Amino acid sequence: MASTASFLATLASSTATASLSATPVSGGSSKVRFLPATAQRRRVAVRAAVSGAEKEKAKPSEPGDKDKGGKDARVVQVHSAEELDSALQAAKNRLVVVEFAASHSVNSSRIYPCMVELSRTCSDVDFLLVMGDESEATRELCRREGITQVPHFSFYKGTEKVHEEEGIGPDQLAGDVLYYGDNHAAVVQLHNRADVEALMAENSGEDGKLLVLDVGLKHCGPCVKVYPTVVKLSRTMADTAVFARMNGDENDACMEFLRDMEVVEVPTFLFIRDNKIVGRYVGSGKGELIGEILRYQGVRVTY
Structure with a gap:
């Protein structure tokens, strides 16, 4: 099966950004906080679902289907807290996506085919299903995890919950x-200043490529939304540019680097050539990002 990146080609066009401060914005919402590290999630409106499951003539799978030998083979249903904990430990550092659903929930049934389709395609991710109303054991598990509404998606790595969402559509689930x-081999993951400096050194000189550094936060909605675009560009522009990513709230070293680079909003894209920052773009717009990359590659761009 292909990797997650090959499944996701959905490219959003919003230009929303998230501030590193808590400055209020119109509508009563607030921008993503940089300090403390716990960031406020922003819902992002996206286009209609791309799940191939919706195109199937057969009746879509519903949460709790027992078709373990067929299309639901990689969505594993767990029935207790002990089973969930065991699955998380067995996954080690793989991403685990857990859907908390209920038999009476229409929305759970609507989103589940996308979960199934992702499980078929994303061999690098484990997918689990908890039917909250199945038994007292699953109800207790939902209480332990603080689940008050379904469908609810929790994302775990190394047994640590790294993200959670509820009330989302197929596109946002796929993007998450x-x-x-x-x-991704094509998007270099950077974890500190030394990583950045090493990558800059590799791409300096006459044969060096433009370095596009995507700076964001772990729980930033616009950062999540633009990332499929970054992945696709890292493949199509591999001959002329190198793409890298750093999450500012990953550790103290990343926070310090963002401050030194005077990053005040995310996502911010830094364009680096010959060890120098030659420009930056703040936003999550597909067209604007592509235009800026081309401009710093020496291509004349007319807006």
Whole structure:
């Protein structure tokens, strides 16, 4: 099966950004906080679902289907807290996506085919299903995890919950799986200043490529939304540019680097050539990002 990146080609066009401060914005919402590290999630409106399951003539799978030998083979249903904990430990550092659903929930039934389709395609991710109303054991598990509404998706790595969402559509679920899942070979993951400096050194000189550094936060909605675009560009522009990513709230070293680079909003894209920052773009717009990359590659761009 293909990796997560090959499944996701959905490219959003919003230009929303998230501030590193808590400055209020119109509508009563607030921008993503940088300090403390716990970031406020922002819902992002996206286009209609791309799940191939919706195109099937057969009746879509519903949560709790027992078709273990067929299309639900990689969605494993767990029935207790002990089973969930065991599955998380067995996954080690793989991404685990857990859907908390209920038999009476229409929305659970609507989103489940996308979960099934992702499980078929994303061999690097484990998918689990908890039917909250199945038994007292599953109800207790939902209470332990603080689940008050279904469908609810929790994302785990190394037994640690790294993200959670509820009330989302197929496109956002797919984007979340991509953002928190693969370690893509084409997008270099950076964890400190030394990583950045080493990558800059590799791409300096006459034969050096433009370095595009995607700076974001773990729980930033616009950062998640633009990431499929980054992954696709890292493949199509591999001959002329190198793409890398750093999450500012991953550790103290990343926070310090963002401050030194004067990053005040995310996502911010830094364009680096010959060890120098030659420009930056702040936003999550597909067209604008592509235009800026082309401009710093010396291509004349007319807006």
